[in-house]
Amino acid sequence: MENQKVMNRGLVVVGAILIQxxxxxxxxWSVFTPSLTAEEWSKADTQWIFAVGLVSxxxxxxxxxxxxxxxxxxxxxxxxxxxxxxxxxxxxVFGGTGFWPLLFxxxxxxxxxxxxxxxxxxxxxxxxxxxxxxxxxxxxxxGFGFGAMLWVKLAGSWGHLIENxxxxxxxxxYGIAFAVMVIIGGLWMKFPPAGWKPAGFVEKKAEAGVKVDxxxxxxxxxxxxxxxxxxxxxxxxxxxxxxxxIGLMKLYPMEALVANGLTTAEASAIAGTAMAVFFSLANGIxxxxxxxxxxKLGRKISIIIMTATQGILVILFTYMAGSEMLLYLGATLxxxxxxxxxxxxxxxxxDTFGAKNVGQNYPFVFLAYGVGGILGPILGxxxxxxxxxxxxxxxxGVAVLIGTILMLMVKPARR
Numbered sequence: 001m002e003n004q005k006v007m008n009r010g011l012v013v014v015g016a017i018l019i020q021x022x023x024x025x026x027x028x029w030s031v032f033t034p035s036l037t038a039e040e041w042s043k044a045d046t047q048w049i050f051a052v053g054l055v056s057x058x059x060x061x062x063x064x065x066x067x068x069x070x071x072x073x074x075x076x077x078x079x080x081x082x083x084x085x086x087x088x089x090x091x092x093v094f095g096g097t098g099f100w101p102l103l104f105x106x107x108x109x110x111x112x113x114x115x116x117x118x119x120x121x122x123x124x125x126x127x128x129x130x131x132x133x134x135x136x137x138x139x140x141x142x143g144f145g146f147g148a149m150l151w152v153k154l155a156g157s158w159g160h161l162i163e164n165x166x167x168x169x170x171x172x173x174y175g176i177a178f179a180v181m182v183i184i185g186g187l188w189m190k191f192p193p194a195g196w197k198p199a200g201f202v203e204k205k206a207e208a209g210v211k212v213d214x215x216x217x218x219x220x221x222x223x224x225x226x227x228x229x230x231x232x233x234x235x236x237x238x239x240x241x242x243x244x245x246i247g248l249m250k251l252y253p254m255e256a257l258v259a260n261g262l263t264t265a266e267a268s269a270i271a272g273t274a275m276a277v278f279f280s281l282a283n284g285i286x287x288x289x290x291x292x293x294x295x296k297l298g299r300k301i302s303i304i305i306m307t308a309t310q311g312i313l314v315i316l317f318t319y320m321a322g323s324e325m326l327l328y329l330g331a332t333l334x335x336x337x338x339x340x341x342x343x344x345x346x347x348x349x350x351d352t353f354g355a356k357n358v359g360q361n362y363p364f365v366f367l368a369y370g371v372g373g374i375l376g377p378i379l380g381x382x383x384x385x386x387x388x389x390x391x392x393x394x395x396x397g398v399a400v401l402i403g404t405i406l407m408l409m410v411k412p413a414r415r
Contacts, residue, residue, distance in 0.1 A: 006192065007190065009198070012129075012136075015184075016121030016139065016185065016189075019077060019120065020121060023084070023114045025114070026053050026054065026148075027145075029046075033046040035097070035162055052107030053107045055111070056108050057111040060112040060114075060116060061118055061363040061366055062363040063115070064116045065363035068359040074190055076189075077120040078186040079116055080186075081117060081179045081181070081185075084116075086175065087111075087175065089176065090105045091106045092167075092168040122359070126347075128192055133351075134295040134302075134347050141287045141343055142285070142339075144287075146284040149284070215353075216353075217357065219360050222357075222364070228365070234303065234404075235341065237403040238403055240396065241397065242334065242337070242341065244377055244380040247376070247380050248380045249331060251271075251384060252321055252384070254268055257271065257322055259322060278332045278335065279338075281332075283338055285336065286335065287339040289336070289340075290339065291347070294343065294347060302340070302344055303345075303348060304404055307404040309337060311398065313330065313333050313334050313337070314400060315397030315398070317334065317397075345362075345368075348410075379395060
């Protein structure tokens with residue numbers, strides 16, 4: 001095949017980042033909650049929208065993985081963009097500040113749109129960059145991390161959209177922006193031609209007696225392998241600790257800082273900075289850096305280093321939360337490692353069960369994020385209600401260290 005007829009793979013990177021910037025909308029939900037609590041919503045009700053969005057995202061992603069082969073990545077991404085955009089536009093037009101309409105349009109429909117499109121840039125990127133799987137996955141999912149900050153700031157302190165045009169119009173504006181970005185990015189979501197390889201790329205030789213095809217597993221074959229369950233549980237513990245930290249990154253340090261003599265206003269400002277700046281930026285940067293590191297060190301070694309350091313950091317956070325500088329350091333390092341999950345778990349899925357079917361297989365691994373998203377925050381909330389945040393962080397840290405041991409047991413899958 002002549003090279004000039006093959007699309008420039010740099011366009012895949014641009015498309016992947018555009019798509020993921022829009023999909024990061026799910027993490028921007030917190031910017032809307034003050035307006036809703038002002039309308040007499042309970043804090044629990046605001047969290048239900050976020051929780052339903054996460055579950056819808058994770059479950060629909062399994063369906064999207066199955067449809068990737070039949071619908072094709074371009075069509076799947078565009079449908080995802082339209083569904084996500086429609087969810088927000090309809091929430092703005094019909095939802096107002098009603099609980100059930102927002103739960104349906106933003107939680108269920110918006111979450112489904114994200115689930116449809118999320119796996120596309122990962123699956124397409126790995127096919128175009130077999131030489132740099134970690135880097136391309138890290139760049140794609142970093143868009144998701146940075147997207148959250150972009151949408152929060154536009155609605156709040158940068159663009160003042162909620163203040164100037166109101167909540168409903170902000171939903172409509174965002175819905176149109178999300179759909180346009182995902183549709184444009186989706187135009188470049190095409191798999192390379194059969195047999196295409198980047199210039200100078202040499203595939204790793206298979207082990208003696210192992211055919212290359214013995215490294216490609218269907219989803220049902222993968223679910224029969226012990227490696228899947230070891231990877232899944234490691235992701236549950238690692239994601240659960242990170243999501244619990246996100247949930248408590250403001251509450252717990254505020255309590256610890258006030259106990260050390262600061263006023264509530266000072267403690268609130270410091271804890272807010274720790275979450276909005278240090279954790280958020282490190283979360284986005286960690287996705288790129290861990291992805292690139294894993295291309296050099298290997299996926300298994302990278303996850304072992306990431307989970308071992310994260311487990312220790314989460315335990316030590318109980319001693320760091322009460323000091324401003326140590327809090328910023330802890331938030332940065334925990335955020336950096338949390339971001340690594342989203343670059344390393346898709347790529348270890350591809351390395352263990354084959355890159356060809358990663359679009360179908362990774363959604364099953366990603367369900368671990370949904371499990372961690374329930375267990376981690378619930379543990380933190382329950383122990384927080386009895387004022388025992390340190391125990392919550394200690395239990396989470398130990399669980400992540402157990403994940404390190406499970407990862408040590410992962411061997412290459414074979415038939």
